Amino acid sequence: MxxxxxxxxxxxxxxxxxxxxxxxxxxxxxxxxxxxxxxxxxxxxxxxxxxxxxxxxxxxxxxxxxxxxxxxxxxxxxxxxxxxxxxxxxxxxxxxHFAKRGSQLVALNWWLHFCCRNWKNSPLAFQCFSQKVRHFTERIPKVCC
Structure with a gap:
């Protein structure tokens, strides 16, 4: 659905x-x-x-x-x-309505929850996530896990 x-x-x-x-x-x-x-x-x-x-x-x-x-x-x-x-x-x-930073936060959350569902259980994914959060206002993250 x-x-x-x-x-x-x-x-x-x-x-x-x-x-x-x-x-x-x-x-x-x-x-x-x-x-x-x-x-x-x-x-x-x-x-x-x-x-x-x-x-x-x-x-x-x-x-x-x-x-x-x-x-x-x-x-x-x-x-x-x-x-x-x-x-x-x-x-x-x-x-x-979302500004650029708001849209980037939406994209980041979409990426975490749907492209990398097990990010909390993966050290590599968590490390990547931590780096992306620090820079989410600059660019939308690329899939790395």
Missing amino acids: PALRCSGHAATCLELPLRRRRSLMKVAGRHFWTPPAFDEIKHRKSNPTTKRSSRLAAQYAEACVSLGTRRNVTVVDLRSEMLKHENWQDMLTDGL
């Missing part, structure tokens, strides 16, 4: 009621991506009437992780990965 995907604008998924989203995820594919972190302050500057909130995005991310864990599917917690970085807001152009 394919991964859960939303048609149209990516934020449309966040507008679905949480109960409906959970029911969609139950029949969805083999992996989930949480919504990314959301910079509400930055986004409101360019879109003052928005109804999106960082609290709601966090709730969706938590629901995705919880359901994925219960169903034993791979969950890429993009929100948590972004929040590990001191200047995570720089990964978003307008608080919602």
